[in-house]
Amino acid sequence: MSVETGRITTDIPARMDRLPWVRWHWMIVIGLGAVWILDGLEVTIVGSMSDALKPGDTGLGLSSSDIGMAGAVYVAGACLGALFFGQLTDRFGRKKLFLITLAVYTVATVLTAFSMSPLWYFGARFLTGAGIGGEYAAINSAIDELIPAKYRGRVDVAINGSFWVGATAGSLLTIPLLDPNIIDEAWGWRLAFGLGAILAVGILFVRRHVPESPRWLFIHGREDEAEKIVRDIEDTVQDESGKQLGSVSDTITIRQRKTISLALIAKTVFTMYPKRTILCFSLFVGQAFLYNAFFFTYGDSLSTFLDVKQTGYYIAVFAISNFLGALLLSQLFDTVGRVPMIAGTYILSGVLLAGTGFFLGSVTAVTLTLMGCIIFFFASAGASAAYLTASEVFPMETRALCIAFFYAIGTAVGGITGPLYFGKLIDSADDITGIAPGYFIGAALMVAGGIVAAFLGVKAEGRSLESLAQPLTAEDADEPGPTTEDHPTTTGGRR
Template sequence: MASTASGAPALKTITTDVPARLDRLPWSRFHWMVVIGLGTVWILDGLEVTIVGNLSDALKSPDGLGLTSSDIGLAGAVYVTGSCLGALVFGQLTDRFGRKKLFILTLLVYLAGTVLTAFSMNPLYYFAMRFVTGLGLGGEYAAVNSAIDELIPAKYRGRIDILINGSYWLGAAGGALLTIPLLNPDLVPAWIGWRLCFALGAVLGLCILFVRRNVPESPRWLFIHGREEESEKIVSGIEERVVADTGETLDDAGTSITVKQRHTISLARVARTVFRDYPRRTVLCLALFIGQAFLYNAFFFTFGDTLQTFLGVDQTGAYIALFAVSNFLGALALGPLFDSVGRVKMISATYISSGVLLAVAGLVLGGLSAWTLTFFGMGIFFIASAGASSAYLTASEIFPMETRALCIAFFYAIGTAIGGISGPLLFGRLIEAAGESGDITGIAVGYYIGAALMIGGGVVALFLGVGAERRSLEDIAEPISAQDARDE
């Protein structure tokens, strides 16, 4: 491979069939390895959020950190703020330095944050470590989503993205169940039980890191950045593994793409591409991210606190585990429909229907018990989980490859900053204010806001959605490097 005097690969205009070769592959053990190595990070996120939600009473107690309900909401907002900043910083680095370097680095940042959280000795330190943990996981969203979409064949991309994002709820269910024995003072001393909850996230993170080191760099990223020989080698190796695993004969790639290679793309060019060339898609992604971020961060971050404050629940683990399982089953059951029925129909249907049901829940909130509220939530979020996952799928596939990680980061950060930071803060204040009178209907306004945002996102998808099902990423949005090659 030719290189410049600085050691960077020499750039030229090339024609390659790498995208078509990756998209025509049958499903194999290689793809499962990608899913396990990269996709399981959402289990970590679910574990983190659920543990914090279940630790409300433990963190408020003298054996904890003496937090208030507002502090619990603030901790959620700090975590989400870290996630937003991490997504933006690491998203830009992912597009510049490659997917693999960053999905290793971001996981290490997460591991450091969650281990150090276990040693919290005061609220300020706890908030700081929640920020670091969020920083790592926010970076994961950009690095991992871009790598997954560039390695998974087009005909499976929708269902796999929905399933992977839905696996968040496996972590949520696991975290909820783990807190039951760890927060039982008869089994584990109160001062150490909540700390062990955070340490368990690090154990799972190390296991993921062990698998992840075997996931290759994205061949799509490589050939655009002047490393086409390495790209060809990786794809040939993947093809050999797939043939050996499946015994199938691979069809000819059929199509190719011509690109003008480049090392970096300026932020100005990225902004111009996103806002000038794809304004409708930009509005679509913002609507989807804001709606799902407010819904989930507002409801789920404070669900445990709601049960304990208004409905007399001591241990929230079983309730949240049921809630989480319904979310995962929703993503599992509805995910394939995003490839068969289509993106636009499924995104709008899941957003609008879950929003309507959430509004109904707000209307009848005063008559619900802990169990009926949980069952109501299970029905709502069985539908909403697939819709929320489709926001990440949409942002990761409808913009040019060179901007993919940064676009994911941008929409995640903006949507989450608007919905994910305001949601926990609002609900924390609503719970604290309503808790003085014991009237749970005082938090219904949060349900109505979440419902309006979800319904709005579904309506926007009806008019601005993109039919990306079973299509190549390069067909959905032409790479900037391909535009440059055409304009030469």
């Protein structure tokens, strides 16, 4: 049951959104955004070392289907972790949870490095995924609530795209680590996982200085803490920019609550915002199947069908193109707009992937990688925008759990079935054309997601979070109730 603590009128959202970009914002980006580097490192290490995990003496005796199973188990852990930690993030705060989830990831990665059997490996991968899934919910919500509205789209897309910085690092690291002339085969893949834990500890030290979301604090009856944090941020921004900040007149009135019931959250998602629910589900399913199916098994495809002995170089080139796509296209999500950019990147990448599927019989390792670079240059920006969409179009009290919900449901449909399906295709195929059906399914899901975005997308560029979805707690005020997708407010719930 919800516990009310009072009713307040605050100008904190407007004050946060009017801030200019300074060094302080980069600290937020580095401290919170580095989780995607970890995720990219994890996924790429597994994809690059598929051959190293197959021998029974130096590896774990895994088959191609087992490699796919490990990917599916990792994603399953991420789905459940997102749901579990997402609910806690909305209840206990962003900061507390993004410290806990990073600790879970760190411990689980160390356990992976010490795997003694396939079962141990699968279990450790599940726990690693749980930590990463929890990170997605806590971090995306915190970033959107701390970054000014003017920059929110480009920052969110670019940060989510930093997954590929980790992917590049992971693929290059596996080259010396999996070279038997440099490191013993039985230890190389273990050291690769251990490096992820070392990086996580470094991130933990930076993240300790990231503040709690003031928006979360004032809704949960801790307005004094919220006010102090915002004043400290404003002082820092003025010192770093050398300019005085102007005053704001926009305010919002809310009824504070210690907790928000799951029933109210479910009502919000399915009855107040049904179109946004369909939109987010479509975007997450499409990108999850595409990426988890293609990328989890990309290294295995190169080594199995195209006789590539060292897949790290190919995966590094592929990863760099993905990061460049998210980085270079990110600003357009704030200028050209969310709807045309999301729809365009999804549809274009889907069409290109389908075309590649028809020509798999004539590809080489180089041409397959080149096509992958072109396709995923656009797909990476679109996939990053899926997380942006889920994190900004629902009320603040439900933000983390909504991210977790769509990540979990979409990824369960696309991210678990994808690796399993591709793993079986690789095991049963006589040549690379046998995996073409997977390409066609991924292409169809991406195109479908793009079409849904074209019709149901939300024009969120430059708008405050409160104008996109008024807080649920505003419905208890005397003024009109919260925004719905069919009856948007022009003032963002500000009084």
